[in-house]
Amino acid sequence: MINKIFKRTSALILVAVFTLQSCQDDFVNLEPEFALDAVNNPSSIEQVEQVLDGAYANFRAGDYYGSNSGTGGGAAIMPDVLSDNLYETIQTLANSRDMANLQFQQNTAQITNIYNAMYKVVSVANIVLRDIDKFTTPANQKRANRIKGQAHAIRALAHFDLFKYFAESYDRNSTTALALFYSKSFEVTTAAKPARVSNKVYYDELFADISAAQTLLADVDRNVNQGFALTKPKIGLSAVHLLKARVSLYAGLYADAITAATAGIALAPALVTNQATFTGMYTEAATGEIIWNVQFDAGQSGPTFLAFFATNNRSYFRPALEIATVSGTAGLIRNTDIRYSAYFANVSPTTEVPQALALTKYRGKGGVSNGNASFVAMKTAELYLIRAEAYAKGSPAQEGLAMTDLNAVRTARIAGYVNESLTGATLIDAIANERRREFVGEGHRFFDLKRTTRTLTRGSTCGIASQSPITKCSLAPTAREWTFPITETLRNANSNLVQNPSWN
Template sequence: MKITKPFLLLMALFITGFMACKKPLDTVPDTSLTELKTFDDVRNALRGAYDGFQSNNYYGNPGASGSPSGWSGLPELMGDDFVEALESLGNWNIMSEMIYASDNGQVAGIFIQPYEIISRVNNLLKYIDKYETGANAAEAKRIKAQALAIRAHAHFDLMRYFAPDFGRNSTALGVPYVTIFDPQKPFANLPARNTVKENYDAILKDLGDALVAFRDGGNTTGNSSRNYIDSVVVYAMRARVNYYASQWTAVISDANVALGLRPVGSAANYVAAFSTAGETAPSSEVYWAIPSDNALRPGAAISGASPNYRVTSAMTAVLQAQGGAYTNSGINRFNQAGLGGIQRTLCWKYPGIRSFKVFRAGELLLMRAEAKQRTSDATAIDDLNLLRTNRDVATGSETGAALLDAILLQRRVELLGEGHRWFDLRRTTKTIVRNECGVAGGSRASNCTITSTSRAWTFPIPFNEIKVNPNLVQNQGY
C-alpha cells in the first residue's frame, strides 16, 4: 500500500520536530494541540489521550477496513494460531504473509498513532505542575500519573514492533522517546532513534514516576468501568515491560502486587469478560479496558461470525483437549460452517462491539508463573494450576522444561485473540509454520513458512519518515 500525500504531511507534523540526539527527545510538534488554560482543559486533554487508543491504528479493528489494528487483531493474524480464511477479503494479507516493505500504509499507521497519543499527554504534562498545589492538587497528581503511564505504554508498544531485540541493555536502535511538547518550534530538530536500553530506562522511569504520583494523589476514582489507568494497571504495565526484558525477579515482584489487589477470577468470570456487549462494569479480573462504542470493534478481523482469519486446526485441537472455559461458546466456537465446506473454529471474544482488554489478571498470573519457572521457584506449578482451576481445566504436576512448555502453551490458550501471539514469537523462536496453506488447506494463505532470519520480524521505519528525516536509521534488510 503506497502512502498518500496527506499521510506524508501528517507524518511530517509528528516527526520533523523531534530532537536529533541520543537522549530522550524533547520536542513534539502538533499544531492541532493548544494551550491548556484551565484545569478543565487538562481534564479534556487526558480524555483526548485515552480516545487515541480507540483508533483503528491501535485497538480498533473493523472487519473490512484493512486498518492496522496494531495491538488488537494484527498480532494474532500475523501469528501461527490463526490462518487466513477463505472468507478473507485480503485486507491484511500483506501483513499476515509478512511481506511488507517500508512504504506500507499499515506499518506507517502503527508508527504514527502512538506518537499522536504521546503528543497529547506531553501537552498535558507541560501544564500539569501548576495544578499540583491548591484545590485540585490530588486530582492533578492522578491525572499526571495516568499521563506518564500512557506515555510509557505507547512507547513500549512502538518498541514491540520497531526494535530489533528486547534485551534490557541492548544497544540496538529502538524508537525516539518523546517527553516534551513545544509547539513554538515544531520543525527545530530531526530525531535519531534512542537505543533499546534508553527506551527501557525512560519507560521504567515514567512508570515509576506514575506510581509516585498515584501515591501522592490517591488512586483513580470513578473507574468501575476499568476504562482508566490506576495504580494496579501501572504495576501490570511494568510487569509486562520487564517480562519482555527477561527481568524475571521484577516480573514476580510487580505481578505479586497486581494480583494481590486484583486476583484471577473464576471460569464464569473469564467468560463474562468477553460475553457482554458494551459492558460498563467488566468482570473483576479486568485491569484496563478500552471502552466499547459504535466505533470500536477490536477483533473483527479474527473474531465473530465472518472473520478474515480463523483459528488453526492445531490450536483447535489444543482448545478442545483443554476444555473448560476455553470451549465455552462465549470464548470459542467450533464446527462453524464456512466456504469450501470448511468446519471453522472461531474465536468469539470480540464478535462485535466490545471493550478491548489491554491487561487482565490471567496474563499477570502466567507471566509470574513463567518468571518463577525461569528462576527455579518451585511455586511456578502452583500459579499454573491456579489458572487451570479457575478455567475448569485439569491440573498437572509438570516440572523443569515440561513445566515451561506447559506455561507457554497455557499462555497461547488463555490469551488467544487478545493481541499477544506474534510478539511472543518475536521474543522466542521467530519461526512460523502454517500447515493449512492455500485453497487445498482451506486458506488463502500462501506464505507457509517464515524463518528466524526473515527481515519482517522487525518492522521497517516508514519510508516517508526517513525521507523527511534522514537522521532516522532504517532497520536491517529494508
C-alpha cells in the same frame, strides 16, 4: 511529527491526533477547530484532564486497539494475524494479506499507520505532562497525581507497544541496538528530526515513566475507575504494576518481573472460575478480572473487524485448528475450558469451510452482534503467567512456584483440571502454551514468539488454497520479518530515522 489536533465537544472534550507523513509525534502543527483551547493554552486542571481523556480516546484508533474491515488492530488482533493463532480465510478482503503472509515491505502503509497511531497517544500524554504542574496546588495535589500518573503510564505503554514492533533486539542493556525515539515533549515545530536511541536509553526512559506513574498513582484523591461499574477504562496502580512486570519480562529482568507481578496480584481482582463472569468480561456483562480495558462505546467501532465482521458473521481470520476446533475435543482450548465458549463460536459453516469456528469474543455487548465491544488489554491471568515464566526462567529457577501459578490459571479455566508438576523445558513450554490459550486475539502471540526466539510454525491450514490464501508457513528466529522496517514515508519525513539493519 507533523500533526493536526482537532477538538470537538460532546460529554467530554476528546482530543484526536492525526498524522500526515509523520516521523515523531512531538513536533506538530496545531489547528484548533473550536475556541476552547485545552491543547494550546488550558485554563484549568479540568481542561488538562479532558486532554487526558483524549489520550484514552486515541487508543481506540483503527490501527491501535481498534480495527477496520479486514485491517487495523495493531496492538489487539494484528499480533495474532502475524503469528500462528489465526489464519486468513478464503472469505477475506485481502486488506491485510501482506501482513498475514509476512510479505510487508518498506512501503507497507499499515506499518506507517500503526507507528502513527501509537505516537498519537504519546503526543497527547505529553500535552498533559506539559501542563499539569501549572494547575497543581496543595489543595488539588492528589487529583493532579491521579492525572499525571495516568499520563506517565500511557506514555510508557505506547512507547513499549512501538518498541515491540520496531526494535530488532529486546536486550535491556544494549548500547548499540536501536529502539525508536522516546518522546517526552510536545513542541510546535517541523524542523527537528530526532534520532533513534539505544535500547538501554529507551528502557531507562520506559522504567522512569513507569516508576513515576507508580509513585503518583499510589497517592491519589480517588480510584481512577470510580464510577465505572462493569469496565475499567482508566489505567490505575494495578495496571502500572502489570505494565512493569510485562516490560521486565521482555527485558529478562525476572526478579523485577516477579516483584511487580506480585504487587499487581495483591491489587487485582481474583482469577475468574465462572463461565458467565469470564464471558462477561468480553460482553460488558461483568468486570471479572479486568485490570484495564480499552473502552469502545456506541458509535466508536470495536476491536473485532480485522478478524470477524460481526454484523454479517464474516470471518476474515479464524482460529487455527491447533488452537480450537468445532468439535471442542482437539486443540489447545477445548470445550471443558471456559475460554472456549467465551472466545469462539461456530459461525456460518459451508462446504468450503466446514471448520467454521470464529473468533467471536469481541462480537458485541448485551447479546448484540455489532462488533462494538471493549478490548480487554490487561487482566489478572497475565500477572500469574508473567510471574510463572519469571520464576521458571530466573536464576536460580523456582519451578515449584512457577508451577503453583500455572496450576492456578488452569484450575480457574479448565473443569476437572488436576494439578501437574513440570520442570525444565517442559515447564517453559507449558507456560508458553498457557499464554497462547489465554491471550488468543489479545495481542501477545507474535511478540511471545519473538522475545523467546522461537520459530513460527503455522498450522495445518497454511498452504491449502481451499482453506487459506496464506503460503508462508514458517519464520525462522533470525528472519527480518520479526521486526517492522522503518517505512519510506517515515524516513522521507525524517532523515535521522535510520532503517533497521536487517532491512538495509
